[in-house]
Amino acid sequence: MTLTSFGPANRIKRSAETHPLTWRLRDDGEAVWLEEYQAKNGYAAARKAFADMAQDDIVQTVKDAGLKGRGGAGFPTGVKWGLMPKDESINIRYLLCNADEMEPNTWKDRMLMEQLPHLLIEGMLISARALKTYRGYIFLRGEYTTAAKHLNRAVEEAKAAGLLGKNILGSGFDFELFVHTGAGRYICGEETALINSLEGRRANPRSKPPFPAAVGVWGKPTCVNNVETLCNVPAIIADGVDWYKSLAREGSEDMGTKLMGFSGKVKNPGLWELPFGVTGRELFEDYAGGMRDGFKLKCWQPGGAGTGFLLPEHLDAQMYAGGIAKVGTRMGTGLAMAVDDSVNMVSLLRNMEEFFSRESCGFCTPCRDGLPWSVKLLRAIENGEGQAGDIETLLGLVGFLGPGKTFCAHAPGAVEPLGSAIKYFRSEFEAGIAPTSAAVPPLARPIVVGA
Known part of the structure; x- marks a missing residue:
């Protein structure tokens, strides 16, 4: 996996001033373990957060820095943290790290977990302090076996150094952290489906409200953040809001x-x-x-x-x-x-929609039935067997599965590339319509489940 820096052709080296996430990376690609991580100023931000900052001040600092979720949705992290209850009598709260990185063409979190596991642990430690959570879980994509191995070793190193467990840094604050490997479902990237899976339930999204900050894992207040999001927290605490914004x-x-x-x-x-x-x-x-x-x-x-x-x-x-x-x-x-320019867009979209259709949890009708329908139509067009009206049917499905039409964001994300492909490359879809096909009214062509 290639990592370069701000300047082309590696002319500028990574530094703490410009590369808060990656400056500690080793040139040989090996993991940075505790001794080396601490030698590179690791856990200094956690010590600052525990010694010099009130818990609410940590939340406000992250909010002022403008940190947003790095998993794809881009929701402001400090705002999300602020939704956790202020009631001090609620003493059971959870912090979940969404490491179920299954978006095709995405591997950024894998690099952080495999090569900088302590950066994620430090980010979760500071976040747990801010949110008053006593237990955390890293919900990890099951295929990331190297990441699981490295994270588990880093957790044990942190425990032995008094950075996890009881009375962390003499503060009286306790935080346990566990690595939980998932069973391999794309839908677990949705935070409430992740929570259901962690509880041992079927990985379906939950109705919201209530949101996880009020009723999350095992019915307790829960905050779910992405790996890269949490890895930003130590640098913000260490170097401040103005630097981060700059x-x-x-x-x-x-x-x-x-x-x-x-x-x-x-x-x-x-x-x-x-x-x-x-x-x-x-x-x-x-x-x-x-x-x-x-x-x-x-x-x-x-x-x-x-x-x-x-x-x-x-x-x-x-x-x-x-x-x-x-x-x-x-x-x-x-x-x-x-x-x-050698790629046929119909074939590419058929491949994509097959993935999204297969990974649907099946909880709501538009996604469960609409995505297989799109695959059936795309396969016919790919084989030159499309019927007049099929493109209009596909565009209708793009509308029916769009934002706000389904229980979670799986279907809107699945059909967004389909709609844009037809918009820009409609002629490639039209080429797959059989010249002798009879016109079929849009959305009138039946779907045979499993066909």
Whole structure:
């Protein structure tokens, strides 16, 4: 896995002043264990938070810094923390780390957990102190076996050093942390489905309200944050709000840095810590090196399989939530994918929708039935057997499965790339309509479950 720095071609080295997430990384890619982590100022922020800051001050600092969730939704972290109850009599609270990284084309959290496990633990320790939570869980994608091994070792190191467990740093505060490996469901990335799975239930999303801050795991107040989100907390506490805000580029409404990447047939696929507000073109050309010889950029996704496709002319958009929204889609996870000119969009979308259909929890009808329907239509179009009206039916499904139409955000994320692909490459879909097919009214073509 490639990691470079702010400057192209590694001309600028990572430093604590510019790379709060990655400056401690080893050049050989091996994990940074406790002794080395502490030698690189590790747990200094936790000591500051425990010795010099009231719990509410930690929450306010994170809120003032403008930290937002890095899992894709982008909800303000300090605001989320502020939803936890203030009632001191509620002495059982939980902090959950969402490490169920199953978004296709996304691997940023894996790098942090495998190479900097103590950064995540320190972030959770400070967060637990702020939220008054006595127990934490890292809900980890089951396939991340190396991450599980490294996190469990780091937890034991932290316990032995008095950084987890009872009376941490002599403060009287207790915090236990456990690594829980999931059974492999994409839907567990949704926080309430994650909670159900952790409890041993079927991984279906829950009705909200009540929100997890009021009624979460085992009915107790719970805060769920993404890996990268929690890894930002130590630097904010150590170096302050103004410094953290200064990291972002001018014009960005999101603060700090972000792990961003590019995959596909680019010359230098990889992952980089970059300031919010860099352009897609910088990411694509200066870091990913542009397309490999013999390939041309056809389109790209800015942040995982659940974000809409953009054209090459959209590369000048700034990489932050509002900047990507201006060109019609979402920032998502910030890990982009280049689609080259040899790819047929119908085949690509059929593959994507098969994944999303398979990973639906089946809890609500539009998602359970609509996604297999889209796969059936796309497969027919891919094979040149589409019927007149199929494209309109697909667009109808995009509307029926859009935001607010389903129980959680799985279906809207699944159909966003489909709608954008038809918008920009409709001719490729039209090419799969059989010339002798009779017109079928939109949404009238039946679906055969399992066909």
